[in-house]
Structure formats: C-alpha cells, structure tokens
Amino acid sequence: MTEATDPAAISPEAIKAALQAEFPGWRVMRTDQLRWWALCGPLPADRYHEQDVVEADTPEALRRELRRLKQAKS
Template sequence: MHPVPDKTAANAYPDQFSGGEDTSRLTALRERLAIYGFHVELVSSSLVVTAPVDHGVRLSTEIVCKPRPSDGDRLWFWHSWGEPIDAADHVVDAAVSVVGALKVKRTRRVLDGDVTDIKALFAEKFPGWNIIRTDRGNWWATRAVLIREDLNPDDASTIEASTPAELYVRLEAASK
C-alpha cells in the first residue's frame, strides 16, 4: 500500500470529489495505458481499456475514478465492478496493475493447460528464463542452469510462484 500523501503538498488531492479532477486523472491513465499498446477511450466519466489481441482473445475493462471512503475520500481508480485499482495520484502503478490484470486473464486459458504448453508459453514470452514445476506444485523461473538443489528464492535471478499465472506476472515485472 502506498503512503498517504501530505495534504499540504503541492500535488495533494482534495478530500472531497471535485468532479473535474477525476477526468484529468483518467486522461493521465489513458495516456499511460496507450504507451503499453492498449486501446483506451475516454467515454463520459470512465475509461474503456481494450487489451491487444493475444491467443485469439481480446479483453477489456471499464475504469472509473471516484473517492475511496476508506482512504479519506481520496480519488482512486476502480474497475467498473467495484474493485479498487490504485490511488489516482499513482497513475503508473495503476496502469501496471490494469495491464497485469488483463494479461493474466488473457493467458489464463493457456496457463490452465498442461505443463508442456505452459513451459512453451513462458519460453516464447520470457527467453533466457528456465521454468520448472516442483513436485509440490510450485513454479520456479531462473536465469541459471536449472537444477532443483540450486533454486534460491532470495536470489534475484530466481523467481518462485504458487501458480503459473502468478509466475507470469512476476516475470513480466522482472523483465521491465
């Protein structure tokens, strides 16, 4: 969770919903998501975000900007179904969350497949990473030679996850 900004700071946001600040925040988020290759349209007081086509699937979401009562009514980005994304003054973090959420959903169909298909997907998307599924069902990615005894979750070149979807998101973050 991000720290609450000092209300006296120049970039602090009002405690109450202003009705205009939401549009400027949505515009900033639209510009950031467009950088990631997403089609983004500002419609009325919401963003319609459409992911690029991947594996024959093209997902979209609608995002609104409104106060969050549990955060002193600071403006937050929200999915249209009511799930909070991030504070509106954290545009880059919100964009990364939206991209990650859509990419996890876009790959879930493939990631639920068998291990061979999953490894093939990872090899294509993340060259240079070796993927292993442990006997306990955990997933590992490492840049080193793939030997189970050498896997170390504290090493920056090794990533551990409990599901393929979680590993996918972590590898994307590590690849940036």
C-alpha cells in the same frame, strides 16, 4: 468455458513452453509440490545483482513476477 480457454485444461508442459517463449533466457519448471519456478543463471559477474530465481504458486503469478522484473530492467 472451453478447454482452450480453461487454464486447468492446458498441460504443464504447454504452459512451461509458453512462459519460456515469452521470457527467453529463463528456464521454467514445475516442482512435484506444484510450485512454479523460473531460473536465469548462472549470471555473469557484471549481472550478479540481478534476480535470477523466481517462484510462485501458479503460472499466472510467475508470469506477473517475470513481467515485473522485465519492466524494472527496462
């Protein structure tokens, strides 16, 4: 596996930028405990029922959950 295809070789900042580019409106962060979060808020009153926080153990799991939310909204 090359560095370009090894997820462990990609910097957290590059992963964060890629996720934010794929999911506009979501802010992505990685905590000091290595958890990944995406936040989309505060939401206006007419969207208060929508999920605005997602957390996951890995960036891949965060991406899956954000895709699921995006599909459910469509």
